[in-house]
Amino acid sequence: MDRTSEETAGSEETPNARREPRLIDVAQIINDRKIGMFHVRLVTVSCLITVFDGFDMMLIGFTAPYMRDELAISTMQMGNIFSAGMFGAMIGAFLISNLGDRIGRRPTVVLCAYVFGALTFLTGFARSYETLMLMRFIDGVAIGGMLPLAWALNIEYVPDRFRSTVVTLVMIGYSIGSTVSGPVTVWLAPHFGWEAVFFFGGTATLICAALLHFELPESLRFLVSKNRPRSQIAGALKRIAPEISAGPNDRYIVGDETEAPKNFTVASLFEGWLRWLTPLLWLGYFISSLAIIFQSSWGPILLEDLSFDRNTAALASSLSSILGAGAGLSLMRFTDRIGPKAVAFYPVITIPVLLAIGFAPMPQIALLWMIILASTLIAGAHFGILSIIGVYYPTTIRANGSGWATTVAKTGSVIGPIIGAAILSSGMPLIHTFSLLAVCPAVLALCATGIAAIVKRNKKEQQQKPPAIGLAQQS
Incomplete structure (x- = not known):
């Protein structure tokens, strides 16, 4: 086949530019690889953010008695606050997931992490029923959209034979966060007030969001499926398979999804x-x-x-x-x-x-x-x-x-x-x-x-x- 007309930028020709362009099936590369340090890092940071996802979601239940007494919130109002968070999570699950299928898993996950980290922290300053309702709703939207995207990103980077495994490992993080939210509340709230629990959770989540900003990769399958720039695809591929020497002149496919829909309805x-x-x-x-x-x-x-x-x-x-x-x-x-x-x-x-x-x-x-x-x-x-x-x-x-x-x-x-x-x-x-x-x-x-x-x-x-x-x- 004739050499493609695409050329790399710069005056000097690189090895990738001189080489015949190839058709690379990223799905096969992912499925043929063993689990390595790249996968361990991905699952670890994903599990870490879901720890705080679970922590934040369950936190309101453990701090409720303190908030009810201090802010004079009725039992019915407290129930509405719980429902606001759950309703927000329902809305976020499909709204944020749709955003993740449009602009990418990485930016959407990082955005959600920053949003629910900031809102968890700011909840410590809430002094009214209405403010708590609003914050828990928006917080719920971010939390509800986080887990489906974390699942998708991890599924798309591991061989088919490990897909259920990584989802389970990511969800273990959510369970850990849910479990420790009670002891953390008991540790902090009696001595420093219920606000301290939200300050702690919000700060830890924001630190984790910053870690995601630098460590979380974009899904290679997503980049190819959405026809993103080849240089971006090549860069992502080099993180898991540097020996392939992928370049911007190569063409990329997801071989096991040739009939996949391009846009969601x-x-x-x-x-x-x-x-x-x-x-x-x-x-x-x-x-x-x-x-x-x-x-x-x-x-x-x-x-x-x-x-x-x-x-x-x-x-x-x-x-x-x-x-x-x-x-x-x-x-x-x-x-x-x-x-x-x-x-x-x-x-x-x-x-x-x-x-x-x-x-x-x-x-x-x-x-x-x-x-x-x-x-x-x-x-x-x-x-x-x-x-x-x-x-x-x-x-x-x-x-x-x-x-x-x-x-x-x-x-x-x-x-x-x-x-x-x-x-x-x-x-x-x-x-x-x-x-x-x-x-x-x-x-x-x-x-x-x-x-x-x-x-x-x-x-x-x-x-x-x-x-x-x-x-x-x-x-």
Whole structure:
């Protein structure tokens, strides 16, 4: 093929300019590489920012008693403040994700980090109900848009066989942040006031945002899919594969996404095989979120009403969170190896455990450990569905796919406590509540099984098509 007419800037000819231009499949390069220090740094900084994402999201709940007393905020107003943050997260999940699919993952993640860091810090100066409502809403928008983009960026830099693994690792950061927000509040608020907790969280988040500004790369798949300047693509490629000696004269493709849509519309989430996949992802994520928020909201109260003391209830809830994260870590490699059918494992086990709690008489100590087991399995199942939310969408709409799924799931988080309140107020024996909760893992197991069947069928169809152009072939 004739040499392209593109020339590098400058009077002297570089080796890249003298070399024949190549057609480079960045998807193949990414999939053929082993996990290295570049991936470790990426996952580490992504996990770090999600620590403060989770910390900030849960912080308002732990500081609420202090704020209510000092600012004379009613219980109803406090509930509205909680809802403002959650509603903001619902809006941000699809608005910010859309921005990430337009201008890039890196600038959007960094922007969100700066915004929610600044707003967390400024919340310490709030002195009115209205101010808190506004700040929590805007803060929620930034927080809600952060996670789908973090998933997308990490998914797009690792081989297919590690995609669920990196999403799980990133979400471990969110769990850590959620877990430590309570102890940090107990440490700071009694001595320095509730404001100090927000000052601490905001400052730490802004420091982390500055680190992201210098360390976070842009997605290589995104750069190619959006036809960004070749010099920018070559620079990104050199960070993971310097031996390729990529240059601005080379041409780049994403070989495993040749039929991907170039621009996003909501209809893009239902094109082709996605018309079956997206509804099942949404339903599974929704029902899992409903279960997890029911457990976290009403779990300690249920334990107290079942004659366990408050310290035991709190300890059991904390232990379940830690064990749930461990269950998610245990599942991630199986999900990458055998596919989404692994996601059904924990829900299937959870069903008989919850039914046993609800209907089988047992000693108090056995009941406590069965509840801890059920809570652990519910959390592990949630990590499972999270790990595949953004995996199967093409690069050009991946952030939007994850964002819209998150928005749908947030509705489960909103109505979960409401449904719980209705059940607990219905007069039903408290212990039977657990058997009713078994509906959630049952639905999730069916969704995971359906997703596995759809993914398997799509892979067969893709294998029947001609293979994509290989790595660095001559054009």
